Amino acid sequence: MTTVRMEFSAEQLAEVRRLQGLYPDPRGALLPVLHMAQDAFGHIPLAAEEYVAGLFGLSPAHVHEVVTFYTLYFQQPKGRHVVAICHNISCYLAGAPRILEHVKQRLGVDVDETTDDGRVTLQSVECLCACEHAPMMQVDDRYEFDLNPEKVDRILARLR
């Protein structure tokens, strides 16, 4: 049981209602609202799943099933930044394993871990569909292309 209260502001609730109104069945807005919840609460713990379920008249089990199905929802707290390195075929052929090793060493974490200072969560992910710029990675909302160790260092240095 968590004691943290997770609720949207009045403004956010209005946005939830607007989103629900866009779909023939309001439940269509579940994924967008879960994105909102993650933005608002940092991640989506069980308490947030229950809260969102209530907004939709859905069972918490249904929301849990959805949250755990998709890779972009975090059930555990994540770092202030998420660095996701593509490990699929074109990036692999362009040296993605070396990039991943380099980032692991620089950050001192393994895949799916967060640095002690809460700065960065590291992921190794499937194709992000930017294979023409392999090896590449996603840093939060941004795609970073044509990586080499020096470029990776510059990108990591910008993350606070």
Place this chain on the structure above:
Amino acid sequence: MTEKILTRNFDRADAHTLGAYRETGGYTGWEKARTMEPAGITEEVKKANLRGLGGAGFPTGMKWSFVPKNHTGPVYLVINADEGEPGTFKDRYLLERDPHALIDGMLIAARAVRCEKAFVYIRGEYVEPYRRFAAAVKEAYEAGLLGDGLDIVVHRGAGAYICGEETGLISSLEGKKGWPKVKPPFPAIKGAFGMPTIVNNVETIAHVPHIVNRGAAWFAGLGTKTMGGTRIYSVSGRVKRPGIYEESVGITLRQLIDRAGGVSGNGRLKGVVPGGSSAPILRADEIDVTMDVDGLRNAGTMAGSAGVIVMDETVSIPEALMVVARFYAHESCGQCTPCRESTGWIYKMSERILSGHGRKEDLDTILDVAKRGAGTTICAFYDGAVGPYISYIEKFRDEFEALVTDGAGTRARATPAPVAR
């Protein structure tokens, strides 16, 4: 050089704006289509031999004609912008650089199938393409193009390859995990929210304004006998100039690799995956094939999403198998037993082979499991997965045997990265 149609504005810095799109003839397709009968639009698209460019290659006009004529409730148009097939990146360009072409095509398609509400499902990782496209939708509303007969909802996915499968996408759009649905009923009969639904790929719909404007015969003439038009090839891997190339669907694979500057690495081709990672690999001596749906099917592979992944002689096919097997194991939605179990076990076996601990019988076991499972599942995901499993082993068996013949002790070139599951 083939005329650029879909990519003609890609070099303009302002290509994503309504002003730039209109300057180059944008929305004149829609202006013409709104004077046409819906059935006439569908007929034109049929005659153009436009085929779905997301992967399945199904004739677009025929798909539209499946919406029941006597249906009186809503019909939905859903654009599949859940681009995720490894080696494919064309829709990212279309969403970012020419979003109004998609809206233009959607207006026309919506008229053809009598749809008043459309959804665009964009993969969750595509944040910038989402913003660009959402901004274009806003412009179109402000210009009165939308909101008067058609509404567009832009929907973000949340990370799951299976949602690119049209019924998995529909489940996801309905607020569920992205499990594919049993067909029939096909979406055109009973799709999103229980209503007739047409699911089309971004690039497919971006072609529609040009077909209406310049005619079916013109479009059909750009391609082969059974598939019209150009398409955007995503070329990556070991080529000198990876990127997007808009070419006739009648181009050969050899010509396309040349367009991309030829083979890099050691300069000598080993194999090419012609249509995204699910397409069976072709050997260097099999690339004089046309890239249309039927040409590649006759060559034992598929056009798929036109993601061309080039491998030079220095690439280890057992390593490549491990990488793609890891992908299918991670992305299997888990609904059907043959897919869930086989993708997981085949990935483990591919790692074992690569680490030098493979057994001689592993190769035949993988082939056996792959062949038995194909066609036994709800969707085409597993059929796609077996494409690489079977073709990599059958066409490059000697490379695999070199790793398993002496049993334990052989080490592969690279240590695979651990998979996050």
